[in-house]
Amino acid sequence: DTGVSQDPRHKITKRGQNVTFRCDPISEHNRLYWYRQTLGQGPEFLTYFQNEAQLEKSRLLSDRFSAERPKGSFSTLEIQRTEQGDSAMYLCASSLEGFNQPQHFGDGTRLSIL
C-alpha cells in the first residue's frame, strides 16, 4: 500500500531563497491538500485541489506561495523569497472525493530558514 509521499523530508535554506516541495498522493485519490504546521500547533489548511483545479485557498497563502497540480497527480508547493516565519512543517494529504472521506497525510517536509 503506497501512502502519500513528500519530498524532501527536510529543507534548510537561507532567507530570501526560493524553495519547492513535491507531494505524490495516493494514486486513486483525486483530492490533494496542503497544510502548514508550526511547532506545538495543529496543522492549518493552505489550499486544496480536485484533480488539476485549485478550488480553495486560505488567506494564509500569501502571494509568495504558489501551488500547482498540473496533471491531476503530483503537486508542488513553491515559496518565493522565503522569510523566517515560513519555517514550519508542510504537510500534504489526499482523499477520495466526497464529504466525509478521510484525509491521508504524508510525513511532511520540514522547512528551516536560516
Place this chain on the structure above:
Amino acid sequence: GNSVTQMEGPVTLSEEAFLTINCTYTATGYPSLFWYVQYPGEGLQLLLKATKADDKGSNKGFEATYRKETTSFHLEKGSVQVSDSAVYFCALGPTGSSASKIIFGSGTRLSIRP
C-alpha cells in the same frame, strides 16, 4: 467560525492507566469528527472518526463518541501502553462553508511511563 478546543498537554500517565483527552467543538452544520495521531518525526495518521451524532469511533483500543448535545468528542482508552506516546489531534471535518479543509485542535502530547 468553526473551531476545535482540546485539552492542553502534556499528559503523562503510567502504563495501563486510563486515558481521557477532552475535545469540544463549535460548528455550523453537521461535520464529521476525527482524532489523528502524530508519532515523532512522522505525519498525521487517522486514528478514528465519527460521522454523525451518537456515532462511536474506535480503533486500537481508543474510542470517542460524537456528542451533539455537549459538542464534544473526547478520546478514551482503558489501558495505555508506552507505544501510545504521541501527539493527539482532535479535528473537525468539512462543513457547508468549506468542502475541503479539516480544522485541527492544537494537539495534546501524551507520554506513557513504563
